[in-house]
Amino acid sequence: MVSASAENKTKLNKFEKFKAEKDGLAVKDELEKFAAMGWEAVDETDLTQRLKWLGVFFRPVTPGKFMLRMRMPNGVLSGHKMRVLAEIVRRYGDDGSADVTTRQNIQLRGVRLEDVPDIFERLEQAGMTSVQSGMDNVRNITGSPVAGIDAHELIDTQGLVIKVQDMITANGEGNAAFTNLPRKFNIAIEGGRDNSVHAEINDIAFVPAYKEGELGFNVLVGGFFSATRCAAAIPLNAWVPPTDDVVDLCRSILNVYRDNGPRANRQKSRLMWLIDSWGLEKFRAEVEKDYGKPLATAAEHDEIDWEKRDHIGAHAQKQPGLNYVGLHVPVGRLQADQMFDLARLAEVYGSGEIRLTVEQNIIIPNIPDSRLEAFLAEPLLAQFSITPEPLVRSLVSCTGARFCNFALIETKQRALAMAQELDAELEIPQTVRIHWTGCPNSCGQPQVADIGLLGTKARKDGKAVEAADVYTGGKVGKDAHLGSRSMKGVPCEDLKAVLRTMLIEHFGARPKVAQNGSTAAS
Ligand code: SRM
Ligand code: SF4
Numbered sequence: 001m002v003s004a005s006a007e008n009k010t011k012l013n014k015f016e017k018f019k020a021e022k023d024g025l026a027v028k029d030e031l032e033k034f035a036a037m038g039w040e041a042v043d044e045t046d047l048t049q050r051l052k053w054l055g056v057f058f059r060p061v062t063p064g065k066f067m068l069r070m071r072m073p074n075g076v077l078s079g080h081k082m083r084v085l086a087e088i089v090r091r092y093g094d095d096g097s098a099d100v101t102t103r104q105n106i107q108l109r110g111v112r113l114e115d116v117p118d119i120f121e122r123l124e125q126a127g128m129t130s131v132q133s134g135m136d137n138v139r140n141i142t143g144s145p146v147a148g149i150d151a152h153e154l155i156d157t158q159g160l161v162i163k164v165q166d167m168i169t170a171n172g173e174g175n176a177a178f179t180n181l182p183r184k185f186n187i188a189i190e191g192g193r194d195n196s197v198h199a200e201i202n203d204i205a206f207v208p209a210y211k212e213g214e215l216g217f218n219v220l221v222g223g224f225f226s227a228t229r230c231a232a233a234i235p236l237n238a239w240v241p242p243t244d245d246v247v248d249l250c251r252s253i254l255n256v257y258r259d260n261g262p263r264a265n266r267q268k269s270r271l272m273w274l275i276d277s278w279g280l281e282k283f284r285a286e287v288e289k290d291y292g293k294p295l296a297t298a299a300e301h302d303e304i305d306w307e308k309r310d311h312i313g314a315h316a317q318k319q320p321g322l323n324y325v326g327l328h329v330p331v332g333r334l335q336a337d338q339m340f341d342l343a344r345l346a347e348v349y350g351s352g353e354i355r356l357t358v359e360q361n362i363i364i365p366n367i368p369d370s371r372l373e374a375f376l377a378e379p380l381l382a383q384f385s386i387t388p389e390p391l392v393r394s395l396v397s398c399t400g401a402r403f404c405n406f407a408l409i410e411t412k413q414r415a416l417a418m419a420q421e422l423d424a425e426l427e428i429p430q431t432v433r434i435h436w437t438g439c440p441n442s443c444g445q446p447q448v449a450d451i452g453l454l455g456t457k458a459r460k461d462g463k464a465v466e467a468a469d470v471y472t473g474g475k476v477g478k479d480a481h482l483g484s485r486s487m488k489g490v491p492c493e494d495l496k497a498v499l500r501t502m503l504i505e506h507f508g509a510r511p512k513v514a515q516n517g518s519t520a521a522s
Helices: 004-010 014-021 024-037 044-048 050-054 079-090 113-125 158-169 244-260 271-278 280-291 336-349 369-376 412-425 492-506
Strands: 066-069 076-078 097-100 106-111 187-189 204-211 214-221 234-240 313-316 322-327 353-356 362-368 434-437 451-460 463-472 484-491
Touching: 024 044, 024 050, 024 113, 044 050, 066 113, 076 079, 079 097, 079 106, 079 113, 079 336, 079 353, 097 336, 106 113, 158 187, 158 244, 204 234, 204 244, 214 244, 214 271, 234 244, 234 280, 244 271, 244 280, 271 280, 322 369, 336 353, 336 362, 336 369, 362 369, 412 434, 412 492, 451 484, 451 492, 463 492, 484 492
Parallel strands: 187 204, 434 451
Antiparallel strands: 066 106, 076 353, 097 106, 204 214, 214 234, 313 322, 322 362, 353 362, 451 463, 463 484
């Protein structure tokens, strides 16, 4: 077998070549120049690739209107930060909007390159960064969205997540040590009992576990989705205390991956491919060598023993007299006025804090009992409901064709319309988590869903049409495992009927009976 490092020396893919020519982060010093010359004059690789190292994404679908991907460690921000983001998108009128992402993060839309230097200044002043949020970098680091306020949590991960982000990004300045990984990289640190971060689909995941009576984390490695392969993370057989050891272990795994990960084939470059080629024993030994001290073996079992919560609605916090309220944001899309309103609600009723979830929703914490009723009567809650219908409630969708050039189908609007129609037609006694994703990259995580829909093309009546592969069997929370494809290429125009039948046959749904005794139309 060719070792990963031997392979590294022989051939490089085109991404490796342009990274070797000029590091992605180098465009940081050229931003003013790019802003002055206009996007049309910027070198193509700088424009379409390297700017992603700063979180600035050229959108071929809407040329000149960029997407800005932030970093929101542990999904926590303040009303002030939300207002700064709202101001940025407001100036773009109908082009300006934002999305809560499946990594507990925010992306802004409509951004003009000429404004980016000014935007970056405003982000820095507000204590935010978008650095290293795209391409061969570590993505937003996730943690429980109710860290520090959940009465049942084991470890408050917020401080650790920030420390890991600061290590990777050199406190938001950009850190050349980790800007040339073989591929993207995901890290999650779970402190609760319900695996709210989808630990199993991260390259590194920390999950709470007791070792000899001491609370810390078991470590999982290698989870990922890609167009050609999806793999659940596997145990590294390591345990760390909830201290700077978490930061050190992340650094060591990243060092080992950066220096040895396969770089020839982009489709075979994620961490799991290195673990496969070396075997787990050797991988662990190399990480331990870099870590500089013996790694404790894993605790016998972890503490993930709850079903996953969705956090929608009002919930008592661990702090007596305080509540958090989970607001449902349909498919994660936010408009500027809604963002301003969220900032106001957080400041008027809570402590000014806002949380994001991987289900693309928002939580306002720290609302005193005495203010709860007034909060729940706020007009914004008519749009961001605490009692959404069952299918809409659990709906997740990736960006899709509206803004993403990889998309094979339109997702968000279609997903929402279909869920609303089925909610209107069916009585559904249980939660059914439907995830849509526009192409095999699986940003919408169809493999973790009860029903996952993955965009593709199919032929119907001799014509190429938008379609979806159907995934089933995904389980989240305790004993999480990935779902698999159960139907191929269902034309989108037939999907509603297919979903309706699945909901009736497998999820106990029944047609609603109208007042005149007839059932709702299919
Ligand atoms: Fe993703 C690429 C959007 C979560 C796997 N993803 C992209 C790009 C950047 C492609 C592009 O340049 O257009 C998409 C940007 C579209 C846009 O304009 O918004 C994109 N990914 C998203 C988001 C916004 C989906 C969403 O609507 O929430 C999520 C942003 C997360 C964040 O805040 O950083 C997002 N992407 C994911 C996830 C889910 C997760 O992390 O839990 C995955 C699967 C998990 C994983 O990575 O292992 C995911 N995205 C991919 C891949 C396939 C990676 C691979 O190894 O092959 C690509 C394509 C690539 O990297 O080559 C991709
Ligand atoms: Fe774009 Fe595909 Fe990711 Fe959806 S899954 S955001 S279509 S890359």
